[in-house]
Amino acid sequence: MVCDRPYHQQLVNRRRGADWIVTFNPRSRKSLNIDNIHTLDHTGVISCIAFSSDGKYLATGSNHTIQIWNVATGNKELTFNDQPADDGSEMYIRAVCFSSDGKYLISGAEDERIHIWDIQARIVRHTLSGYGQGIFSLALSPSGSMVLSGSGDHKVRLWDIESGKEVCKFVIEGVVAKDACVMSVAFSPNGKLIAAALLDNTIRLWDVKTRTLLQRIDVHTNSIYSLAFSPDGQSLLSGSLDNTLRIWDLGRYGSNGRLADIVACHSTLVGHKDFVLTAAYSPNGNWILSSSKDCGVQFWDPHTSQSQCLLQGHRNAVVSVAFSPTQRYFATGSGDSRARIWSY
Numbered sequence: 001m002v003c004d005r006p007y008h009q010q011l012v013n014r015r016r017g018a019d020w021i022v023t024f025n026p027r028s029r030k031s032l033n034i035d036n037i038h039t040l041d042h043t044g045v046i047s048c049i050a051f052s053s054d055g056k057y058l059a060t061g062s063n064h065t066i067q068i069w070n071v072a073t074g075n076k077e078l079t080f081n082d083q084p085a086d087d088g089s090e091m092y093i094r095a096v097c098f099s100s101d102g103k104y105l106i107s108g109a110e111d112e113r114i115h116i117w118d119i120q121a122r123i124v125r126h127t128l129s130g131y132g133q134g135i136f137s138l139a140l141s142p143s144g145s146m147v148l149s150g151s152g153d154h155k156v157r158l159w160d161i162e163s164g165k166e167v168c169k170f171v172i173e174g175v176v177a178k179d180a181c182v183m184s185v186a187f188s189p190n191g192k193l194i195a196a197a198l199l200d201n202t203i204r205l206w207d208v209k210t211r212t213l214l215q216r217i218d219v220h221t222n223s224i225y226s227l228a229f230s231p232d233g234q235s236l237l238s239g240s241l242d243n244t245l246r247i248w249d250l251g252r253y254g255s256n257g258r259l260a261d262i263v264a265c266h267s268t269l270v271g272h273k274d275f276v277l278t279a280a281y282s283p284n285g286n287w288i289l290s291s292s293k294d295c296g297v298q299f300w301d302p303h304t305s306q307s308q309c310l311l312q313g314h315r316n317a318v319v320s321v322a323f324s325p326t327q328r329y330f331a332t333g334s335g336d337s338r339a340r341i342w343s344y
Contacts, residue, residue: 020313028308030286032299036313038074038341042067045092046333048320052098053144055326059105060339061093062315065280068119071341080108080117081175094136099161100144106161108135113278114149116161126164131155137184142191150182156196158208168211186227186236193250195236197224203238203248205263215263218244226278230302231285235266237275245269245290247302267305271298278321280330287344289330291318297332299344313340 008309015034022034040060048061057077058069068078072222082093095108105117114135115127133152140147143159144166149157155168160255172180175198182196193214196204202219203224225237236248274294281288281302288300297311297318316335323330333339 017313020311023310023312025306025308026162027306028301030301030308032309032344034309034311035343036340037343038069038071039337040067040069040074040076040234040341042337042339044337045251045316045335046319046339047094048096048335049093049322049331049333050096050098050103051322051324051329053100054102055324055329057098057102058322058341059096059098060333061096061107063090064331065091066093066096066105066117068105069339069341071324071327073147074341078119078122080105080107080122082107082111082115094134094262095138095149095254097138097140097147100140104161106138106140108117108138108151109150110134112151114138114147116164119133120255128159128164128166130157130166133181136182136253139185139187139194141187146188148185148187149184150196152181154180154182154198156182156185156194156206157195170194170196170204170206170211172196172198172204180188183223183225184227186229188229189231192233193229193233195227195229197227197238199223201240203227203236205236215250217248219265222275226276226290230281230282235302236263237279237281237288239279239290241275243270243272243274243276243292245276245279245288245300247288247305269305269307271300271307271310272296275317276338277317277319280321280323282323282330283325287323289319289321293317293330296314296333311342313342314338322324 044063066080108114112131114124118125127273131151154172158167181199186195205214220240222241223241228237239245249264249266272292279290298306314334320333
């Protein structure tokens with residue numbers, strides 16, 4: 001699918017690269033200077049990406065493979081092959097994340113398993129199983145010792161990375177099988193809350209310590225594919241197949257002991273022309289980055305909820321975006337078999 005969609009007419013100022021365009025919003029109160037640093041070619045769709053905690057490496061997941069790239073040079077450092085099937089069938093890695101100490105790479109795949117890879121030894125240290133369907137999302141705990149996973153069988157599980165043991169399970173009740181898939185999971189920065197997004201258009205929010213379901217949010221009109229907490233923990237961001245993003249105010253959770261009215265919709269971000277597939281906050285909280293099936297990536301001001309610019313640098317749906325935790329970089333992964341590293 002090749003995209004050639006004009007952006008809304010108020011965006012008139014443009015900057016062009018060799019094969020990319022940034023269209024700026026003249027009403028923006030902030031300035032952005034975006035440049036393509038590296039283009040990382042693959043042989044198939046890029047289904048997920050993640051930076052290491054020190055920002056030195058980028059992991060990309062694709063069909064049966066995970067590749068680790070050097071961010072500074074753009075060179076490929078390692079390739080992990082997730083047991084290609086003898087019949088040549090496809091099996092995509094749907095989620096990746098690095099452990100905070102950089103020792104492990106965690107991957108979740110369509111074959112219903114999570115692998116914890118020892119990067120230095122280049123082996124699978126643990127295989128986490130027990131799911132009935134594929135793994136679609138992973139999130140590292142703020143402590144760095146645990147990983148949260150979401151799958152197609154309406155379960156959210158928490159695992160100890162070093163031992164490979166399950167810590168606890170969050171079972172989602174009252175959802176039919178076809179809507180049970182957990183597409184995204186996220187940890188709050190203080191580690192007290194977890195959020196999960198489902199195909200049934202809802203977000204579920206739990207207290208980690210008590211495993212209590214705090215709230216079920218059902219304002220989106222289509223499935224939610226992406227969740228991200230703001231760095232200060234005060235907001236939750238959701239991206240949906242209804243073409244919008246929403247910012248949710250979490251309030252003063254725990255300060256008054258009340259569980260009602262924890263979450264309220266702060267604003268709706270409108271601008272994408274097709275499904276919103278991923279979204280992320282910048283490390284300082286000053287930017288929101290989102291990607292879409294419309295082949296575009298947008299920067300948003302979370303304070304005004306206005307789009308600041310549209311980046312067109314891929315020729316297929318942009319499946320994944322991620323900010324570097326340490327540098328002014330972000331990365332994009334697309335169905336055009338390319339990942340890109342950008343400066344901003």
